[in-house]
Amino acid sequence: MRTFPPGPKGLPLVGNLFDMPKSQAWKTFTKWSEKWGDVISVSVFGQTIVILNSVECVNELLEKRGSVSSDRPCMVVAKKWAGWDRVMVLEDHTSRFRALRRLTSKYMGTRAAIASLSHVLELEASEFVSRVWRNPERLSDEARRNAGATILMLIYGYRIREEEDPMLKMADKAMESWTIISLPGAFLVDLFPSLEYIPVWFPCIQWRETATTARKLLDCLRNEPFEYTRSQMSEGHSLSSFTAQNLIAAKTKEEEELVKDAATALYAGGSDTTVSAVCSLFLAMMCNTEAQAKAHDELDRVIGSGRLPSLRDRDQLPYVNAICLEVLRWNPVAPAGVAHRLSDNVILDDYLLPKDAIIITNIWKLMHDATKYSDPLQFKPERFLQVGGTQPEPDPRNIAFGSGRRVSELLLGMHLADATLFIVCAMSLAVFNITKPIENGAVIEPEIEYTNGTISHPHPFRCSIKPRSERAESLLLSLTVIGERDAEVQGLKRG
Numbered sequence: 001m002r003t004f005p006p007g008p009k010g011l012p013l014v015g016n017l018f019d020m021p022k023s024q025a026w027k028t029f030t031k032w033s034e035k036w037g038d039v040i041s042v043s044v045f046g047q048t049i050v051i052l053n054s055v056e057c058v059n060e061l062l063e064k065r066g067s068v069s070s071d072r073p074c075m076v077v078a079k080k081w082a083g084w085d086r087v088m089v090l091e092d093h094t095s096r097f098r099a100l101r102r103l104t105s106k107y108m109g110t111r112a113a114i115a116s117l118s119h120v121l122e123l124e125a126s127e128f129v130s131r132v133w134r135n136p137e138r139l140s141d142e143a144r145r146n147a148g149a150t151i152l153m154l155i156y157g158y159r160i161r162e163e164e165d166p167m168l169k170m171a172d173k174a175m176e177s178w179t180i181i182s183l184p185g186a187f188l189v190d191l192f193p194s195l196e197y198i199p200v201w202f203p204c205i206q207w208r209e210t211a212t213t214a215r216k217l218l219d220c221l222r223n224e225p226f227e228y229t230r231s232q233m234s235e236g237h238s239l240s241s242f243t244a245q246n247l248i249a250a251k252t253k254e255e256e257e258l259v260k261d262a263a264t265a266l267y268a269g270g271s272d273t274t275v276s277a278v279c280s281l282f283l284a285m286m287c288n289t290e291a292q293a294k295a296h297d298e299l300d301r302v303i304g305s306g307r308l309p310s311l312r313d314r315d316q317l318p319y320v321n322a323i324c325l326e327v328l329r330w331n332p333v334a335p336a337g338v339a340h341r342l343s344d345n346v347i348l349d350d351y352l353l354p355k356d357a358i359i360i361t362n363i364w365k366l367m368h369d370a371t372k373y374s375d376p377l378q379f380k381p382e383r384f385l386q387v388g389g390t391q392p393e394p395d396p397r398n399i400a401f402g403s404g405r406r407v408s409e410l411l412l413g414m415h416l417a418d419a420t421l422f423i424v425c426a427m428s429l430a431v432f433n434i435t436k437p438i439e440n441g442a443v444i445e446p447e448i449e450y451t452n453g454t455i456s457h458p459h460p461f462r463c464s465i466k467p468r469s470e471r472a473e474s475l476l477l478s479l480t481v482i483g484e485r486d487a488e489v490q491g492l493k494r495g
């Protein structure tokens, strides 16, 4: 008889409940892999969870057996009660999922499609550097604003104008509630779906309130920006956004609903992820001044000091590109991926993986696999360059954005995230020196720690961000009219 993959020995009934890490699960899974190997299984109240710790087993299970490993876990609260089952990221691999993917990938599923959106990415990135210059201590807020502004513009043709933009505030709230309800194991009812039928007067059903709030927020996220686009269309504006283009083509109410859900999926996928990558970039630059200096040299040589870099310069900036790849590898944005579920039994490496098992890809381990990446804990952009006879190490983009049939049909978020990170990185390094802050003559060392959650962010850190030269300062001064207006409203002085 075949056995389940090895793993820590659990207790009767509760299984591995007390072994499950409360934080930074990917680090515990990595330790377990040293003892039990690449495929590990644990069980919590009878629910099998399989953890994949190598690219090879991820390919075997998620790529080659994609027909049975592409659904999402049955999350009663997030999917059924809060309604996120229709928004792609938590939707099973159904024909509706594929229809959503077709819509979205046409708009941003290729590098060529992204090239046609480059003016928006460049505009928002230049606004980001201008705002960070005026308010360096608000770096992570500005990274969040940049991600939200870019997505709202591309998807709905909505331009953020106000300092506290109501649309962005509403969307952030909806995404915060998604983060809470989508965490695997956050609610007992997710493990025991029969609990959803207990009467409302019963104590300990807090989850229903959480789900009701999450559903209301999701309704706002689906409807408010969508209605904005519709009203703009009726006046002849915003016709190039994702929503407008697809609404023009939609013939039925069902097709309109599909457009609405696809737009929400793109907002959900893109609003938090690049924020983490951009904050990691600044953290990495502050801690690795040698890498930053090499990027400065490359930018001075290729671009000069008279203009900001653009996406068209990308092929001429290999070192800046390598920094972006290393940011994705060094501290991955989604270190434990987004869980899949098996829709049938699978035999893998002679082990039985049972139907309905939850599959976790330990992306953090894959990115720090010492057989693939030399000195994996070090930030070393050179690993991705062909220097002399050495071959570049594997491209982390093949892992960072997930694996398997749902993803490989077209790497949906990858092209946009990749281009956004590049342009923010290139423009920031063109104008800033990013260093550790100095207080009373002493350098303040950052704590390099990351938050829990599906999307993991660096803990807040202080960093000194200053124009690299007078020329850089003049470039910053000449940026965006909106930046100017905001500065006046806040009474901020430049420099």
Ligand code: HEM
Pocket (backbone or CB within 6 Å): 088, 089, 090, 091, 151, 265, 266, 267, 268, 269, 270, 271, 273, 274, 277, 333, 334, 337, 338, 400, 401, 402, 403, 404, 406, 407, 412, 413, 414, 416, 417
């Ligand atoms: C650094 C940035 C990003 C990272 C690291 C990232 C990573 C991921 C991962 C790991 C998944 C789960 C894939 C799986 O099932 O295995 C995912 C799904 C998804 N991402 Fe991204 N993503 C990023 C940016 C974006 C952006 C900018 C968008 C769109 C605007 C986007 C849209 C989506 C969507 C719609 C899904 C759901 C698709 C599905 O369930 O298969 N992502 N992403």
